Amino acid sequence: MHEVESDAVARDLIQLEDRWGAHNYRPLEVVVERAAGVWVYAVDGRRYLDCLSAYSALNQGHCHPRIVQAMMEQMSRVTLTSRAFRNDQLPRFCEELAQICGMQMVLPMNTGAEAVESAMKAVRRWGYTFKHIPRDEAEIIVCENNFHGRTTTITGFSSEPLYRDGFGPFTPGFVSVPFGDIDALEAAITPRTCALLIEPIQCEAGILIPPDGYLQQAAELCARERVLLVADEIQTGLGRTGRMFACQHENVQPDVYVLGKALSGGVYPVSAVVSSREILGVFRPGSHGSTYGGNPLACAAARAALRVIEEERLADRSAELGAWLLYELRKIRHPHIKAIRGRGLLIGIELLVPARSYCERLKDLGLLCKETHDFVIRLAPPLIISEEDLAWAVGQVRKAFEG
Numbered sequence: 001m002h003e004v005e006s007d008a009v010a011r012d013l014i015q016l017e018d019r020w021g022a023h024n025y026r027p028l029e030v031v032v033e034r035a036a037g038v039w040v041y042a043v044d045g046r047r048y049l050d051c052l053s054a055y056s057a058l059n060q061g062h063c064h065p066r067i068v069q070a071m072m073e074q075m076s077r078v079t080l081t082s083r084a085f086r087n088d089q090l091p092r093f094c095e096e097l098a099q100i101c102g103m104q105m106v107l108p109m110n111t112g113a114e115a116v117e118s119a120m121k122a123v124r125r126w127g128y129t130f131k132h133i134p135r136d137e138a139e140i141i142v143c144e145n146n147f148h149g150r151t152t153t154i155t156g157f158s159s160e161p162l163y164r165d166g167f168g169p170f171t172p173g174f175v176s177v178p179f180g181d182i183d184a185l186e187a188a189i190t191p192r193t194c195a196l197l198i199e200p201i202q203c204e205a206g207i208l209i210p211p212d213g214y215l216q217q218a219a220e221l222c223a224r225e226r227v228l229l230v231a232d233e234i235q236t237g238l239g240r241t242g243r244m245f246a247c248q249h250e251n252v253q254p255d256v257y258v259l260g261k262a263l264s265g266g267v268y269p270v271s272a273v274v275s276s277r278e279i280l281g282v283f284r285p286g287s288h289g290s291t292y293g294g295n296p297l298a299c300a301a302a303r304a305a306l307r308v309i310e311e312e313r314l315a316d317r318s319a320e321l322g323a324w325l326l327y328e329l330r331k332i333r334h335p336h337i338k339a340i341r342g343r344g345l346l347i348g349i350e351l352l353v354p355a356r357s358y359c360e361r362l363k364d365l366g367l368l369c370k371e372t373h374d375f376v377i378r379l380a381p382p383l384i385i386s387e388e389d390l391a392w393a394v395g396q397v398r399k400a401f402e403g
């Protein structure tokens with residue numbers, strides 16, 4: 001297509017979306033029409049390297065052929081039974097995911113927020129059943145600057161005014177402590193505390209990594225006080241930080257994993273709560289459910305997505321490439337750069353100025369990034385990225401800063 005024509009196509013589509021779609025996002029003005037691996041192709045004919053990976057839902061890259069094939073095959077067999085009937089994909093998905101997590105049971109859901117909500121129901125009921133917390137008095141400890149999703153309950157224990165304002169009244173039963181402060185955590189625990197809900201690395205807050213030893217200490221404290229440790233690894237899990245789960249950097253095995261995003265490799269919403277027989281055993285027929293949760297299409301996609309992570313050794317790739325990327329980025333000198341930090345291919349460049357203009361500049365240089373928490377540029381390409389493409393990305397970041 002002629003360049004002027006294709007620009008007009010993009011402009012029309014942007015106008016159409018702004019006219020008919022709710023404005024709850026402020027996207028970069030790129031209109032993607034297809035994608036493969038680490039590359040996305042826009043209607044204006046340009047291609048961009050995806051350095052956001054749909055907030056780490058695309059660890060396996062866009063349209064991974066094995067995942068797409070597994071889905072297409074499943075789609076022509078059976079897509080949805082509801083849990084009123086059994087299907088032949090769910091049992092295998094549960095077994096495979098539980099084993100990867102070193103856990104005993106899986107509760108399948110669809111979106112991340114739903115899995116977080118499901119985990120909170122499980123730990124509350126566990127608290128009443130096993131810890132004999134007085135009815136309706138269970139407390140869950142969360143961390144300041146958390147991001148666990150967008151439901152009203154989750155929004156209610158967020159510390160971010162942007163997420164909360166105008167959406168109350170909120171669900172009671174949550175106590176917030178500073179992230180990374182073990183003394184504050186200890187002080188917040190009461191006999192009514194059933195769980196600590198935590199992200200091992202706070203991604204949306206700006207790739208915040210807690211002090212070394214914090215997760216380990218938190219896990220020991222929780223075990224001692226009979227408080228369940230619920231790790232929200234929706235964004236950090238499944239290879240992103242250079243280990244299968246970010247908790248493993250500190251040899252922590254939580255009581256509950258909450259997973260989503262890359263669980264399907266970006267082809268379909270699939271999430272899960274993964275835990276012990278004791279904890280997920282609190283759910284009895286009728287006490288929880290989801291029409292689409294555990295559907296055969298989701299399970300087939302997730303099984304393929306998990307196989308790709310294991311067989312392509314994506315956690316190891318993330319560790320190796322991430323270390324190299326961090327080293328290369330730290331060579332960039334610019335007065336606007338305050339700090340560069342990360343684990344595996346999850347890297348934040350913290351600036352002293354708003355990051356949006358740098359994300360716009362990177363877009364013009366062919367790199368798609370999204371600022372997180374205003375001052376941080378997140379670099380999180382698909383874990384399948386080649387060394388060559390990653391080196392090119394570093395060059396473009398250098399250009400964005402050094403001109």
Ligand SMILES: *Cc1c(COP(=O)(O)O)cnc(C)c1O
Pocket residue numbers: 055111112113114116147148149150199203232233234235236260261
């Ligand atoms: C994305 C995310 C969620 C919410 O997942 P949705 O699928 O958007 O509901 C929850 N927790 C963390 C850490 C996330 O990154």
